[in-house]
Amino acid sequence: MNFSYYPGCTLKTKAKELDMYARKSAEALGVTMEELENWQCCGAVYPMAEDEIATKLSAVRALAAAKEKKQDLLTLCSACHHVLKRVNDDMKNNEYIRTRANNYLKLDEAYEGETNVVHYLEMLRDTVGFDNLKKAVVNPLKGRKIGAFYGCLLLRPSGVMAFDNAENPTIIEDFIKAIGATPVVFPCRNECCGGYIAMDDKAAAQKQVERIMDSAVEHGAEELITACPLCMYNLDANATCHKLPVRYFTELLAEALGVK
């Protein structure tokens, strides 16, 4: 199983563990991640302006590069996944954006949204399969009560992201079961972590983290996992009371597969 891999800037700086453990685990699971050559920053935020083409181009370049290699494009960072998936949808379904982006890029063959953008969790679910993952686990995380924090970027807008049920997702809980731990479902697991306003209104971000931590603790979680570097930063930096340990899901995966 070979994927084109798009790590993104954060995974080379702040979120090295997210990337490192993902690569080790993939190897253990027989999945080859081929990092794209010359990838550029995804833009970090999906540009909402309909006529804004320039900030979508770097995402299109990555998507077109994967198309050339005839591979699905694997992502890991929630923000990168969000941007790549939505820009890909634009290239497939929005004629205005497709025409303008292609006119600008002048690729050998016009890009029309052919690449599948696959998040690492989706790869575990759909390509490896949680049943097979369970079989590959050598060090099941028995007895650990783990809350999955989804955040917003992976789930919404639900129609385009098509990741999981946005209001009641289960994919990370299924993942937690597969690595032998006990998932703790808590209502605030799909809320915005408040990361986007952390610089602007620290108090509001703190309040939001407090709600999330409260909700997780109340339902019995002893630790949290996430796929998003921004959630990771915010849940850690802005937690006031009830500070639960937060880790990337790949770290626990590597631990369970015995490759940490």
Add this chain to the structure above:
Amino acid sequence: MQRIGVFVCWCGSNIAATVDVAAVAEAMKNEPGVVYTTDYQYMCSEGGQSRIKQAIKDYNLTGIVVCSCSPRMHEATFRKTAVAAGLNPYMVEIANIREHCSWIHKDKEEATEKAVILARTAVAKLMLNAPLTSGTSPVIKRALVIGGGIAGIQTALDIADAGYEVDIVEKRPTIGGRMAQLDKTFPTLDCAACILTPKMVDAASNEKITLYTYSEVESVKGFVGNFSAKIRKKARFVDATKCTGCAVCTEKCPSRKAKNEFNMGLNNRGAIYIPFAQAIPNVATIDPEYCIHAKTGKCGICQKNCSAGAIDFDQKDEIIEREYGAIVMATGFQPIKLDNFEEFGYAQYPDVVTSLEFERLMNAAGPTKGTLLRPSDLSHPKTLVFVQCVGSRCSADAKDGKPYCSKICCMYTAKHAMLVREKYPDTDVHVFYIDVRTPGKNFDEFQRRAVEQYGVDYIKGMVGKVTKKGDKLMVQGSDLLNNEQITIAADMVILATAIEPDPSAKQIASLLTASIDTNNWMTEAHAKLRPVESPTAGVFLSGVCQGPKDVPETVAQASAAASKVIGLLSKDHMVTNPCVAQSNELLCNGCTTCEKVCPYGAIEYKDKPIVGPGVPRGTIRRVAEVNPAICQGCGACTVACPSGAMDLKGFTNRQIMAEVDAICK
């Protein structure tokens, strides 16, 4: 040779502002067959019509073309004018230069050119028109009402009052419908049962009304005045003539797994049950899906306990065939399913309920005997949050939910809020709303009373999420007027659920070839001017099947539908449309293609002696024959016929070709 008059209407400025009407009239002077043309401000007015009549007489016209609005609007008007002047009504053609021309174009020159073409086309067709004569068909003086809720009951009572027979077919074991489930009714707060059950009794005791409960319409054939319907009377496994409604069996039945539909599944009922105390007919019904005897052949406890000997495990479905002159759709509505609206936690938390469930929780005959107790722990709720527009007014691309306003929710939410505050003054009641929509007599005053007298807290904004914290439901929403995000710790959340047509409506509509819209509401013949008739002749619309309505509006529409039915049934004969298909037997090769495409079953194949040039004497061939009483003139057969034998009177193939030629000239 025809002598044709062309009359060009200005329609005030509707046409004249965009089309040079005088130029159209002038251009028509040169068309073959045209002997007179004129234009006038309002051709449909008294003055316009008398000009037409005068011209017919003065110029010995054999046919007229009126260039005006859509034929749906005034074709009938001008046909009457023609008849008054001694012409055959089918010697009138309408050139639609308003909807098809002036309203959709801006450039006067182009619009005028198009109007000339449309007028010329109508003239070309009229050249080939032949006078047609309408036939008649008898009217069966009995009506069928499908659905036994308040709409169906009211329609049936009114028709019966006028002296005609009516059958009500209701799929549930009792009549009464949704209104029977309501606790109180706005804006007067009288108890629903108190005003509905006397009407149910009236319907049952009226000698002109026959009730077929626990029955469904299986097929309908025929046409206006002459329908014939097959009704399946499902087996109740109880002899309705013997059952006294004592309800002993319903108490003794050991099967308790069936959800009680009347209480919206908030409690269970026996496999043998009477839906509610005032059910009509007051007869038990066995639900074979849950009956232990039906499944295993053992049990029979109801049979042992029935002193009337009414239980009959061998009862079979019965098929009843009846004939009707008119059919009324009164199939009503259901609340939508909320399973996909997970932000409100309806499927997860028992204390999040729909408004209809709440109605049952407040009702003295409900699962809690009218004491408001929340379902999870049967405790008394102190803080209640109502959420309006759940599933209503959703954007068109939303995955779930309806684009329309369900219309009744603002009022029933105000009612619920008021009743709770009235009965339990210790409660805090909050209502999240997008807009409060309360037009209607005494409606806005009613909602304001909830706010001003009962202290209900109305919050403009929607709820984003409902979560659980301890035994509280945390309702997170936005307060748009204060521009803040708020969270209310509530004991119960009540969702004002959107309504949708009863699922049976779609299937019944297709049985009746009556049309439905994209949301499965029944379509009216005209949204404004014929709101209680379906476009299919003889099919009428009563109540919510046509669109969301409250009780007063439903009753008004039900009576309106009844008056239309009475108008129809009071005639001994129907005038039939003479524009029907006709088969040229010399050309017909007996292929049966037309029979297969006819949606009305109007075509039959018969062995007939064929007489004509080149046909040997005594030739008998199997050819198509159209029953003009059933044919609706849709023209499907004329297009399908490979040998060109089928023709539609008034719209013959030659006429259509003449029109095409005129356009292309």
